Amino acid sequence: MKELQGASGLILNEPLLWEKGKKGRCGFSMPRRDVVPSPVDEGLAGDGPDFPDLSEVDVVRHYTRLSQWNFGVDAGMYPLGSCTMKYNPKVNEREASLPGFAGAHPLLPPELSQGALELMYRLEQYLAGITGMDAVTLQPAAGAHGELTGMLLIRAYHKNRGSHRSKIIVPDTAHGTNPASAALCGFHPVAVKSGEDGIIPAEAIAAIMDEDTAGIMITNPNTLGLFEENIREIGEIVHSKGGLVYGDGANMNAVMGIVQMGKIGFDVMHLNLHKTFSTPHGGGGPGSGPVCVKDILKPFLPVPRIIKEGDKYTLSGDFPESIGKLQAFYGNFGVMIKACSYIMSMGSEGLKRASQLAVLNANYIKENLKDSLYLPYDRPCMHECVFSDKFQEGEKITTLDMAKCLMDYGFHPPTIYFPLVVHGAMMIEPTETESKEDIDHFIAALKAIVAEAGKDPDLLKRAPTRPKLRRLDETAAARKPCLAG
Amino acid sequence: MRYLPHTEEDISSMLHAVDAEDMDDLFSMIPGNCKMKGNLSLPEALTEWELNTLMDGLSKKIAVSPEYKIFMGAGSYNHYIPESVSYLLGRSEFSTAYTPYQPEISQGTLQAMYEYQTLVTRLLGMEVANASMYDGASALAEAILMAARVTKRKKVALSELIHPYYRDVVRTYLEPGDYEIVEMPSLGNGRTDISGVAGMDDLAAVVIQSPNFFGCIEDLRSTGEIAHNSGALFVLSFTEPLAYGLFKNPGCQGADIVCGEGQSLGIPQSFGGPGLGMFACHMKNVRDMPGRLVGKTTDMDGRPGFVLTLATREQHIRREKAKSNICTNNSLCALASSMYMASVGGTGIRELACLNYDKAEYLKRGLREAGFRISFDSPTFNEFVVEFGEDFKDTYKKLLKQRIVVGISLADWYPELSGRYLLCVTETMDREDMDALIKEVRS
Numbered sequence: 001m002k003e004l005q006g007a008s009g010l011i012l013n014e015p016l017l018w019e020k021g022k023k024g025r026c027g028f029s030m031p032r033r034d035v036v037p038s039p040v041d042e043g044l045a046g047d048g049p050d051f052p053d054l055s056e057v058d059v060v061r062h063y064t065r066l067s068q069w070n071f072g073v074d075a076g077m078y079p080l081g082s083c084t085m086k087y088n089p090k091v092n093e094r095e096a097s098l099p100g101f102a103g104a105h106p107l108l109p110p111e112l113s114q115g116a117l118e119l120m121y122r123l124e125q126y127l128a129g130i131t132g133m134d135a136v137t138l139q140p141a142a143g144a145h146g147e148l149t150g151m152l153l154i155r156a157y158h159k160n161r162g163s164h165r166s167k168i169i170v171p172d173t174a175h176g177t178n179p180a181s182a183a184l185c186g187f188h189p190v191a192v193k194s195g196e197d198g199i200i201p202a203e204a205i206a207a208i209m210d211e212d213t214a215g216i217m218i219t220n221p222n223t224l225g226l227f228e229e230n231i232r233e234i235g236e237i238v239h240s241k242g243g244l245v246y247g248d249g250a251n252m253n254a255v256m257g258i259v260q261m262g263k264i265g266f267d268v269m270h271l272n273l274h275k276t277f278s279t280p281h282g283g284g285g286p287g288s289g290p291v292c293v294k295d296i297l298k299p300f301l302p303v304p305r306i307i308k309e310g311d312k313y314t315l316s317g318d319f320p321e322s323i324g325k326l327q328a329f330y331g332n333f334g335v336m337i338k339a340c341s342y343i344m345s346m347g348s349e350g351l352k353r354a355s356q357l358a359v360l361n362a363n364y365i366k367e368n369l370k371d372s373l374y375l376p377y378d379r380p381c382m383h384e385c386v387f388s389d390k391f392q393e394g395e396k397i398t399t400l401d402m403a404k405c406l407m408d409y410g411f412h413p414p415t416i417y418f419p420l421v422v423h424g425a426m427m428i429e430p431t432e433t434e435s436k437e438d439i440d441h442f443i444a445a446l447k448a449i450v451a452e453a454g455k456d457p458d459l460l461k462r463a464p465t466r467p468k469l470r471r472l473d474e475t476a477a478a479r480k481p482c483l484a485g
Numbered sequence: 486m487r488y489l490p491h492t493e494e495d496i497s498s499m500l501h502a503v504d505a506e507d508m509d510d511l512f513s514m515i516p517g518n519c520k521m522k523g524n525l526s527l528p529e530a531l532t533e534w535e536l537n538t539l540m541d542g543l544s545k546k547i548a549v550s551p552e553y554k555i556f557m558g559a560g561s562y563n564h565y566i567p568e569s570v571s572y573l574l575g576r577s578e579f580s581t582a583y584t585p586y587q588p589e590i591s592q593g594t595l596q597a598m599y600e601y602q603t604l605v606t607r608l609l610g611m612e613v614a615n616a617s618m619y620d621g622a623s624a625l626a627e628a629i630l631m632a633a634r635v636t637k638r639k640k641v642a643l644s645e646l647i648h649p650y651y652r653d654v655v656r657t658y659l660e661p662g663d664y665e666i667v668e669m670p671s672l673g674n675g676r677t678d679i680s681g682v683a684g685m686d687d688l689a690a691v692v693i694q695s696p697n698f699f700g701c702i703e704d705l706r707s708t709g710e711i712a713h714n715s716g717a718l719f720v721l722s723f724t725e726p727l728a729y730g731l732f733k734n735p736g737c738q739g740a741d742i743v744c745g746e747g748q749s750l751g752i753p754q755s756f757g758g759p760g761l762g763m764f765a766c767h768m769k770n771v772r773d774m775p776g777r778l779v780g781k782t783t784d785m786d787g788r789p790g791f792v793l794t795l796a797t798r799e800q801h802i803r804r805e806k807a808k809s810n811i812c813t814n815n816s817l818c819a820l821a822s823s824m825y826m827a828s829v830g831g832t833g834i835r836e837l838a839c840l841n842y843d844k845a846e847y848l849k850r851g852l853r854e855a856g857f858r859i860s861f862d863s864p865t866f867n868e869f870v871v872e873f874g875e876d877f878k879d880t881y882k883k884l885l886k887q888r889i890v891v892g893i894s895l896a897d898w899y900p901e902l903s904g905r906y907l908l909c910v911t912e913t914m915d916r917e918d919m920d921a922l923i924k925e926v927r928s
Contacts, residue, residue, distance in 0.1 A: 103547075141623065432488075
């Protein structure tokens with residue numbers, strides 16, 4: 001690497017919105033007033049909100065400056081483990097903003113919304129095909145919303161059979177949202193430890209699975225980036241006691257076209273369209289978390305469902321055993337358009353190739369860094385690999401220090417301190433859209449940081465120095481919350 | 486494939502580096518009985534240009550304004566969105582970033598969220614707003630769960646004039662817990678009859694929507710008093726936040742939690758999603774609030790900046806004891822609404838809200854003069870209920886062919902209101918469009 005990617009350009013300061021502007025400005029082209037004013041009930045009328053008045057130029061400069069303080073996938077490699085920060089194709093944005101899609105009212109009669117219904121129907125079919133499951137709902141708004149939906153489906157299934165089960169098994173390598181989603185459905189999460197090899201031993205499940213346990217929530221590939229090799233046996237154990245298997249499919253990017261999720265014992269799983277299927281994360285959403293099920297759970301899916309009759313599409317709410325609605329309308333349609341566009345652009349071979357390259361990139365990083373950083377599970381990984389700061393303990397350098405230092409090199413840091421099973425974890429997920437050169441740069445940067453840790457640990461403690469701000473005081477923010485100006 | 490940068494040469498050198506023979510070798514740990522046989526059953530990959538043609542075709546099979554005159558609201562509203570907002574929102578520094586876990590390189594998102602939280606508190610008259618929920622309906626469900634946590638009670642009084650789909654979502658969320666829902670009926674004037682819950686024991690929340698599903702402005706102050714006299718929280722839901730540009734905000738009338746749908750503020754209707762769940766409460770209850778919060782702090786050099794804060798309420802720290810399981814929310818939609826609120830401004834939002842009000846009143850008057858009864862006499866915003874009669878179905882269908890969608894029939898949701906239609910008018914509807922509608926329904 002001849003030159004560091006991280007450099008300090010001209011960064012412009014920008015005040016808060018309400019510190020700008022002048023009363024009487026407006027950045028909005030007020031539509032023509034072609035009707036007379038009508039009286040308003042005086043007891044109900046208010047003063048209107050205390051918003052600043054800004055011109056269009058004020059607003060454009062404000063947000064342009066703010067945007068320049070952000071790092072996104074379009075700026076560089078974003079190897080945030082478990083988040084699948086792959087490239088977000090631009091053509092998908094075009095499709096989602098087509099006037100017919102963006103302007104569609106959700107309550108239009110079906111004969112006036114065939115294009116929207118057909119797109120959703122197609123996406124359901126594609127996702128069923130990719131996972132090998134039987135039916136799909138697109139309604140959940142994000143991954144955790146999908147988990148909630150899945151838990152409600154499992155609950156409805158047991159209730160329908162006249163049984164009330166109180167527990168759910170959640171391994172320590174599952175996603176962080178899993179226990180909270182289970183608890184929201186009234187299930188008591190029962191933790192189970194992964195084995196020394198990072199995967200769940202079937203015996204551990206056999207030991208705790210009983211007839212008061214509704215099922216298991218399992219992330220596969222798990223958050224250590226490892227494939228749960230005992231998954232079929234675990235599924236058999238859970239099923240034999242009348243339980244169901246929930247698959248957290250947030251890591252689906254590792255196994256498209258490679259593993260048939262419908263065959264590995266999953267009864268229900270969610271997908272994250274904002275991870276695997278390339279829709280932008282938007283600085284924290286909107287996402288989309290479709291849930292795929294086997295036939296046994298189909299009657300309980302959220303309503304309305306899309307029905308195809310001949311070449312006509314309709315919406316039907318006539319499913320008496322349904323768990324109901326999760327959002328007011330049909331889910332995040334705008335996100336679905338982008339995911340559908342991605343799948344149609346990639347095709348069968350493209351998606352499989354994406355998974356292969358995602359796994360190749362992760363293994364390449366793992367092999368190249370395992371002499372510099374401690375690798376707690378030294379075995380072939382899937383789409384991500386997990387290191388820790390154990391080798392740096394002597395210099396009192398932590399994962400946080402190395403992560404912050406990566407910013408100065410022009411990279412977004414990996415996910416840190418997760419999964420919890422690894423002390424000081426650094427979880428790296430490069431995704432398939434990073435080229436070998438970019439990955440080589442990333443490896444070189446981490447190696448340089450590790451070398452600096454040995455020579456001048458103080459340099460790392462001071463990092464980052466190149467972004468707009470240096471490390472922020474999170475303790476003070478929580479102690480005296482200032483949440484509005 | 487243009488999104489995959491690897492050349493054959495890259496692949497073979499990388500395979501060599503990881504000591505694998507070929508791609509299949511990378512997956513050797515996966516048991517054979519888990520593997521997919523054959524290819525995924527998907528259509529052949531499309532070029533960019535083929536995809537454009539296909540999507541253009543699908544999008545044209547949907548009726549949208551301005552070709553169609555759509556007098557429909559009911560939780561999704563057609564408002565003008567300035568091009569500057571769409572343009573700024575397309576800046577990929579915002580859209581291609583993750584949740585701002587690393588504040589040093591996420592100050593753009595963080596400051597924008599802090600500003601969003603502030604604008605929402607000012608709009609709703611509350612002390613604190615979170616960085617967004619999924620949509621108005623799920624925000625309402627979470628608000629009720631929060632009220633139950635704060636009061637440690639499980640009975641909820643729900644107005645039947647809350648959007649029917651919102652009540653459906655509430656039922657879905659409450660079903661697993663042993664909550665009790667008491668429905669509050671409507672009065673003849675289009676407002677909720679709150680008298681039945683006065684003095685009710687063990688009440689966690691009294692929940693109404695304003696403007697309600699019929700477009701009527703509710704009596705917030707009385708509702709708050711009844712709730713507080715029972716030791717319950719007053720939860721207010723909304724689907725049309727533009728109303729608060731004209732009408733008194735909920736905070737100054739006693740609301741404890743205010744939540745609703747922010748789609749009206751610069752977010753495309755997009756067949757119902759993604760929308761924006763707005764959520765606000767008082768500081769004394771902030772630790773029971775769901776969702777992300779951005780707070781102000783300083784960096785090592787003492788410069789002001791922003792971070793995610795009070796995370797001990799959240800799922801990744803508290804696991805099953807978290808206040809909610811929400812993780813990804815609708816951040817980019819919150820950003821869009823901030824850009825919109827900043828563009829319209831304080832003076833502008835009042836003018837725009839008045840224009841919406843006046844246009845709806847114009848159509849109301851015109852229909853009344855044409856001989857149709859307006860069902861409820863309470864003041865409304867943007868939406869109102871008209872009695873077209875039982876035999877209007879044919880006219881409705883006929884008008885669809887003329888590219889006019891005359892609102893929504895209420896019969897499916899309120900069987901006793903068959904023949905009544907919920908109509909909506911915003912600033913996007915010209916007087917000529919309304920005159921044409923009046924002329925058509927009169928004939």
